[in-house]
Amino acid sequence: MSETTTVHIADAKHATTHHEEHGHHQQSFISKYIFSMDHKTIGKQFLITGIVWAVIGGLFSVIFRLQLGYPDTTFPILETFFGKWAKGGQIQPEFYYSLVTMHGTILVFFVLTAGLSGTFANILIPLQIGARDMASPFLNMLSYWFFFIAGIVMASSIFVQTGPASSGWTMYPPLSALRQAGDGQKIGTDLWLISMALFIISSLLGGLNYITTILNMRTKGMSMTRLPLPIWAMFFTAVLGVLSFPVLLSGAILLLFDRNLGTSFYLSDIVINGEILPNEGGSAILYQHLFWFLGHPEVYIILLPAMGMVSEILSVNSRKPIFGYMAMLGSLFAIAILAFLVWAHHMFVAGLNPFLGSVFVLLTLLIAVPSAIKVFNWLTTIWRGNIRFTPAALFAIGFVSLFISGGLTGIFLGNSTIDIHLHDTMFVVAHFHIVMGVASMFGMLAGVYHWFPKMYGRYLNNTLGYIHFWVTIVGAYLTFWPMHYQGLAGVPRRYLDKSGWVNFNQFGELDKFITVVSMIVFVAQFIFIINFFYSIYKGRKVRTANPWGANTLEWTTPINPGHGNWEGDIPEVHRWPYDYGKDGREFIPQTEPVGASESKH
Amino acid sequence: MQTLLISAILVLFLVVIFQIAKASEYVAMIRGYENARKQSNKINAFLLLAFLAIGLIGVYYCNELFKDKILGEPASNHGVLVDRMLYVTLGITFVVFVVTQIALFWFAYKYQESDNRKAFYYPHNNTLELIWTVIPAITLSVLVGFGIFYWFKITGPAPRDAMVVEVVGKQYGWEFRYPGADGILGKKYFKKINPANNNPVGQLWEDPANHDDVFVEQEMHLVVGKPVQLVIGAKDVIHSVGLVHFRLKTDAVPGTPTTMWFTPKFTTKEMKEKTGNPDFVYEISCDQMCGKGHWSMRGTIVVETQEEFDAWVASKTPQYLVANPDKDPARQMENTDAAPLTGAIIR
Numbered sequence: 001m002s003e004t005t006t007v008h009i010a011d012a013k014h015a016t017t018h019h020e021e022h023g024h025h026q027q028s029f030i031s032k033y034i035f036s037m038d039h040k041t042i043g044k045q046f047l048i049t050g051i052v053w054a055v056i057g058g059l060f061s062v063i064f065r066l067q068l069g070y071p072d073t074t075f076p077i078l079e080t081f082f083g084k085w086a087k088g089g090q091i092q093p094e095f096y097y098s099l100v101t102m103h104g105t106i107l108v109f110f111v112l113t114a115g116l117s118g119t120f121a122n123i124l125i126p127l128q129i130g131a132r133d134m135a136s137p138f139l140n141m142l143s144y145w146f147f148f149i150a151g152i153v154m155a156s157s158i159f160v161q162t163g164p165a166s167s168g169w170t171m172y173p174p175l176s177a178l179r180q181a182g183d184g185q186k187i188g189t190d191l192w193l194i195s196m197a198l199f200i201i202s203s204l205l206g207g208l209n210y211i212t213t214i215l216n217m218r219t220k221g222m223s224m225t226r227l228p229l230p231i232w233a234m235f236f237t238a239v240l241g242v243l244s245f246p247v248l249l250s251g252a253i254l255l256l257f258d259r260n261l262g263t264s265f266y267l268s269d270i271v272i273n274g275e276i277l278p279n280e281g282g283s284a285i286l287y288q289h290l291f292w293f294l295g296h297p298e299v300y301i302i303l304l305p306a307m308g309m310v311s312e313i314l315s316v317n318s319r320k321p322i323f324g325y326m327a328m329l330g331s332l333f334a335i336a337i338l339a340f341l342v343w344a345h346h347m348f349v350a351g352l353n354p355f356l357g358s359v360f361v362l363l364t365l366l367i368a369v370p371s372a373i374k375v376f377n378w379l380t381t382i383w384r385g386n387i388r389f390t391p392a393a394l395f396a397i398g399f400v401s402l403f404i405s406g407g408l409t410g411i412f413l414g415n416s417t418i419d420i421h422l423h424d425t426m427f428v429v430a431h432f433h434i435v436m437g438v439a440s441m442f443g444m445l446a447g448v449y450h451w452f453p454k455m456y457g458r459y460l461n462n463t464l465g466y467i468h469f470w471v472t473i474v475g476a477y478l479t480f481w482p483m484h485y486q487g488l489a490g491v492p493r494r495y496l497d498k499s500g501w502v503n504f505n506q507f508g509e510l511d512k513f514i515t516v517v518s519m520i521v522f523v524a525q526f527i528f529i530i531n532f533f534y535s536i537y538k539g540r541k542v543r544t545a546n547p548w549g550a551n552t553l554e555w556t557t558p559i560n561p562g563h564g565n566w567e568g569d570i571p572e573v574h575r576w577p578y579d580y581g582k583d584g585r586e587f588i589p590q591t592e593p594v595g596a597s598e599s600k601h
Numbered sequence: 602m603q604t605l606l607i608s609a610i611l612v613l614f615l616v617v618i619f620q621i622a623k624a625s626e627y628v629a630m631i632r633g634y635e636n637a638r639k640q641s642n643k644i645n646a647f648l649l650l651a652f653l654a655i656g657l658i659g660v661y662y663c664n665e666l667f668k669d670k671i672l673g674e675p676a677s678n679h680g681v682l683v684d685r686m687l688y689v690t691l692g693i694t695f696v697v698f699v700v701t702q703i704a705l706f707w708f709a710y711k712y713q714e715s716d717n718r719k720a721f722y723y724p725h726n727n728t729l730e731l732i733w734t735v736i737p738a739i740t741l742s743v744l745v746g747f748g749i750f751y752w753f754k755i756t757g758p759a760p761r762d763a764m765v766v767e768v769v770g771k772q773y774g775w776e777f778r779y780p781g782a783d784g785i786l787g788k789k790y791f792k793k794i795n796p797a798n799n800n801p802v803g804q805l806w807e808d809p810a811n812h813d814d815v816f817v818e819q820e821m822h823l824v825v826g827k828p829v830q831l832v833i834g835a836k837d838v839i840h841s842v843g844l845v846h847f848r849l850k851t852d853a854v855p856g857t858p859t860t861m862w863f864t865p866k867f868t869t870k871e872m873k874e875k876t877g878n879p880d881f882v883y884e885i886s887c888d889q890m891c892g893k894g895h896w897s898m899r900g901t902i903v904v905e906t907q908e909e910f911d912a913w914v915a916s917k918t919p920q921y922l923v924a925n926p927d928k929d930p931a932r933q934m935e936n937t938d939a940a941p942l943t944g945a946i947i948r
Contacts, residue, residue, distance in 0.1 A: 077604045093894065097890070097892075097893060097895070166893070167890065170890075174838045174839065174855055175838035175839065175891060178838065181772070181837070181838060181892050182892050183893075184893075267856070269791040269836075269855050269856040270791070270836070270855050270856070271771075271791055271794045271803075271836045272836070274796070280856075281856075283857060284854050284856065285857060318720060320720040320722070320723065321722065321723070322724075323725060324724075324725045324726075324730050327725070327734075349841065349850045349851050350852045350859075351833075351851060351852055351854055351857060351858075351859030354753060354756035358749040358753065361748050361749055361752065362745050365741045365744060365745050365748075366741070368737060369734060369737050369738050372734075372737040373730065373733060373734055375701060376729075376730075377730075378705075379701065379704050382705075382708045383704075383712065383721075384721035384723065385712045385721070386712065386720040387646075387709060387712050387714055389641070389646060389649075389709075389713070394645060394649075397649065397706075400705055401705055404701050405698065408694040408697060408698050409694075411690055411693075411694055411741075412687070412694070415744060415748040416748060416749075416752045417682065417683055417747075417748045417751040417752045417755065418686050418690060418748070420679075420848065420849055421687070421845075421848040421850070423841075423850055423888065424850070424888040425888070461626055462626075462629075462638075462641065463621065463622035463625040463626065463641075464618070464622040466645065467618060473652070474652070477659075481659075481660070481663060485663070485667035485670065488671040488672055489670055489672070490843070492886050492887070492888045493888075493890075494895060494896065495895070495896040497896055497897075500897055501884060502880055502881065502882050503884050504845075504884075504886070506670045507670070523611055523615075527615065527619075530615065530619055531622075540626065578724065580720060581720035581721065582722045584719070
C-alpha cells in the first residue's frame, strides 16, 4: 500500500517537472509527428496531405484544360511524362476522362472533405470548446491513417497499366460496372471503389469522434448556445457524414459485387461490344439514389465548415458580433435537414416519376431560404463594422461573394423545368465549381490564414497572402463566370473536343481564355504553398497569445500549446463568443465573467 | 527546351514575388507593423471597391460578348416554357445578385477600419431576420409554383395523336425505330440483339407489330408541328438524349425505358434561315458520360413537312424484311399469329 503511494507521488512529481519544462510529456518523433494522437498534429497532417492532393488534383485540371483550350495543338512534354496516355503529345480520350474523374474525386473527397473538415474539425473542436483532446484520440489517429491509405490506393490506381477510373467522379454503373466498357473500367475502378471504402471508414471514425467530443467534452459554462459557429458547423457536418457516408459505402460495395461476383444490382438488359450479358432485373437508377443520398449532403459536408469559419472570421475582423447567432444556427440546422431531402434533383432527367421530381423541386428551392438568411446575416455583420482586411478576412468576403454567385445559379438548376435544358451542361460545371469548389476552398484558405498563428506559432506573410487572394478571386471568376454561357448554349460537360459539332463549336476563343486563366490561378497557388511551408519555419513569430483580439478559447492557450492544450486548468466560459464592440470595449473574451453593469442583448 | 524556359520563368516569377513579400515584411518591421497594417488595409479596401466596379462592368461585357451565341428561339412547344422559366429566374436572381454583391463590397469599403469609428454592437434584430426569411420564401414559392406547373406540362402524357419513335443509345451512336403503318412498336428482347443478322435492336419477329417497323441509324426524321413521343432506351451504359434546340433531355438507361414528348416548331430548312447558318442541323448530343467516345456521340434530326416525311418513310424497307428477305410479309403474318412468345419481353 505504502509502496504504491510513493510511486504515485513520484509520478506526480515527474509530471510537474515536465509541465514546467515542456508543458507536455516527452514523446518520440514517431509518436509526436507520425502516429500522433494529438488533435492539433492530426489536423496538420490532414491539412498538409490535403495540400498535396490539391496540387495533384489541380494539376490534372490544368492538363485537361489544355485539351479543352487547344484541342488541335500537341504538347510533346505530355508524352514525355504520360507516355501512351498522351500519344504524340495529344491527350487520349481515355486519359482525358481519367483526369476528369480523378480531379473530381480528389478535390471533392480528399481536399474539400478530408482536407477541410479533417483539418479544422481536428484543430478547432478541442481548442474552441475547451477540451484537452478528442473523445478518442486513438480513433482520431486511425481516421487520418485510413485517409492516408485511401490516398495511397487512389494514387496507385494512377500507375496501373490500364489507368485510373474514368467513369466520372459519380461512377455511374453500368459504365463503371463493366470491364468491357473501356480501360478505365478495369482495375482502376476497383481501386477507386476500395479507396472510397477506406475513405468512408476514415470519415466515419472522424465524424463520430467530432460529434462525441462536441456533445460530451465542452468545458464548464460552454453550453451549446455558447459554441462558436465553426463548432456548430463541424457538428452538423459530422452528423451529415455519419448518416450519409454509409449509404455511399453500400452503393460502392454493391458495385464491387456487380463487378466481381456476377450480381445484378445495377445491371439489366446489356449488350456491350456485341457481347450479350446474362444480367436481368437490376436497376442502374438504384445506384444514382444511393450515390446522391450521400452526394448531395456531401456538398454541405464541404460547405458547412467553410460557412462556420467564415462567420467567425468575419465577426472577429469586423470587430462586431455575428449578426443573428440563433438564425445562423437555425439556418445551419435547416440546411443539414434539407440536405437529406434534395438528392433526387441530380436525377430530374434520369427518368424519375415526374411527381417525385416536383417534390424535389420544392425541397431543393426551399434550401435557398436558409442560404439567403446566412448571406443577409453576413452582410449585416460587416455593416457598420470596423473591418480589418487580414488575408483571412478577404478570403471570407470572397467566400460570401462566390456563395452568392454560385448559390443563385442553383435556383436555375434546382428548378426541374430549367434543369431539363441545363442538366449536364457546362452551366452545372460553372455552378458547382463556384459554390462548392472555389467558395469552400476560400473558406478553407480563410481558415488557414486565420488559424495559422495558432497552428505554428508564426504568422504567414501578409503580402503573399494579399497577392494570393487577388489573383485567386479574379481568376476564379474569369474561369467560371463565362462557363455559364457555354452551358446556356447547351454545351455538354465532359466534351473534350467540340469541333465535330455544329451547335457547340462557337466558344473556341473562350475555351483558350479559360485555359490560360486556370493555369495562372494554378501557378498562383504556389504563392500560398511557398508562404505556408516557409512560414512554418521562418515566419514572423507570434508574440502575443491573442493576435487577432478574438474571444474564443483557442487564444487563451499558450502560443505553442502542447499536448493537452492548456497548461493549468481548462478555462471556464461565461458568455457567448461574439461580444465584440460591446459597451465600448473592443472585445470581451468568453472566459470573462459577465459584469454586473454590462448591458444585455 | 521551350517547356524548360517556361518553367524557369515561372520559378523566377515566384522567387521575385517571394522576395518582394519578404522585403515588404522588413519594411513593415522598420516602420512598425501597426502602420503597415493600416496602409495595407486602405489598399485592400480600395481594391475591393474596384473589384466590384470592374466586376460588374465585366459581367456586362461578358454578356455582350456571348448573348448571341447562346439561346436562339426555342424550336419546340416545351422549349418556349423552359425559356420563359429561365428568363423569369434570370431576372429575379440578377437583381438579387447585383444588390447583394454591391452591398457586400460597398460595406467592406465603407466600413474599413478607421480610428474614428467604433463598430456598432448589433447582435440581432428579429424584424429584419423575419423580413429576409419571408421575402425569399415568397419569391421562391412563386418560382417553385411556375416551375412545377411547367414541369407537369412538359412531362405530362403525350397527346393521343403523337407519333412514336424509339431512340436507342449505344457506345457511341444513336439508333431509331419507327413503328410503321400500325403505329405500334413491336416487342423486343435484348438477348435477340444481333446486328450481324440484321436485328440491331432485338426485335421479336414473332410479334406481327414488328413486321412494319423501320430501323435507321444516326439520323432521326420528325414532322413539323406534329407531337412526337420518344421511347428511349440504351443497350450498354447510360446515355442521355440531349436536344439543345428543343430544350429537352432525358437519360437513356439500359433496362429502364424512359420517354419524353414534344412538338417541333420549325423545320430544319426554317432553322437554317432563322440562324443564318446554311449548315444548320438539329443535333442529338449524349449528355451523360458514357465512355471514351462520349464527346463524339452525335446524332442528327431532320424536321420536315408531313409529305417529305412520308416520302422518307416510304423509301425505307421494314427491318423485318431486311432481316428475312425471303419472307413474304402476308404469309409470315399467318404463320406467326399463333406462335407463343418466350422470355421476358420489353416493349
